[in-house]
Amino acid sequence: MRPIRRNFGRDRAYYRIVDDLFGFIPHNVELYKLALIHKSASLVLEDGRAINNERLEYLGDAVIEAVTSDYLFIEYPDRDEGFMTQLRSKIVSRQSLNALAVNLGLDVHVISNGGTGITQKHIYGDAFEAMMGAVYLDQGYEFVNRLLINNIYFRFLNLEELTESESDFKSRLIEWSQKNRHQVEFRTEHDKEYASNHPVFYCTVLVDGMEVGHGAGDSKKEAEQRAAFSVSQYMSDEQCASLLDKVDRLEGTRSGSGF
Incomplete structure (x- = not known):
């Protein structure tokens, strides 16, 4: 059945794509x-x-997150929730999934119209998510779990490199705000709902008075x-531009109000 579907019939090109990419x-x-x-x-x-x-x-995004959670839970039995998250x-x-799609060769098969502007930056990663959604519906969760971990992550992900990559996100955010002349503020306080013998802190990040991030x-x-x-996860190039537009409008409103 494999050679017949792969080599004959009107959909043989698509059977070959899936077989070549995922086996x-x-x-x-x-x-x-x-x-x-x-x-x-x-x-x-x-x-x-x-x-x-x-x-x-949409479906593939959820599947990939679930499989990745399984993977990290097994790979790092002694690390805490924050590290794994x-x-x-x-x-x-988006950047990582886009790179995976290109490394697999999926990018050459994506059907799209338009240029290579901001809105087009992650179409290959989006297609990768869609493919994993398709695999899940077609083959089931256990199959897509093994495929993603054994055939894709094993070949293209370097966990050691990822864990050692830049992690001082606060300094990076402060540097970005100074470079672009914006005020960044970290409001951090105890979360009163947690027991006194296990204090938990909750932080809200504001850029020019606008809440843009949270963490505990x-x-x-x-x-x-x-x-x-x-x-850093929220602010893609497009979202960053949108945020700065909002900030500019807010400053314009303040100026117009006499503040």
Whole structure:
């Protein structure tokens, strides 16, 4: 059945793509065909509905996060939740998934229209998420778990390199704010809901008075690092520009009000 599906029939090109990328022949090839269609190249049905890979991307995002959580829980039996959360965030970040997609060769198969502007930066990572959503629906969770860990992470992820990568997110955020002439503030206090023998700190990051990140930790330093890290995950190029636009509008309103 494998050679027949791969080499014959109208969908043989898609069977070959999945087989070459992931090493198996799918049951429902339509899922993988859909996973390759970026919203910029959406297909419009007779009833006017546009179909693309966004729904599969949504599902794949959740699947990848669950598998990655399993993976790190087993790989690091002695590390705390904070360490695993930060490492997982690095693995499932848009930049990381985009790089995985390119390393796999998935990028050459993505169907899209448009240029290479900001909105196009992570379409390969989005397609990778959609593909993992398709694998989950087609083959089940245990299969996608083994595929992602044994066939993809094992080949393309360097956990040691990731764990040793830059982790002083607070300093990076302060440096960014100084460079762009914005005021950053860390408001850190005890979380009163936790027991006195286990103090927990909660931090809110504000840029020019706007809340942009939150974090909690067993120490003030840890809470502030996690809050700064949450900002680094939130602020893509596009979101950063949007934030600065909001700040500019807020400053304009203050000026107009006489403050």
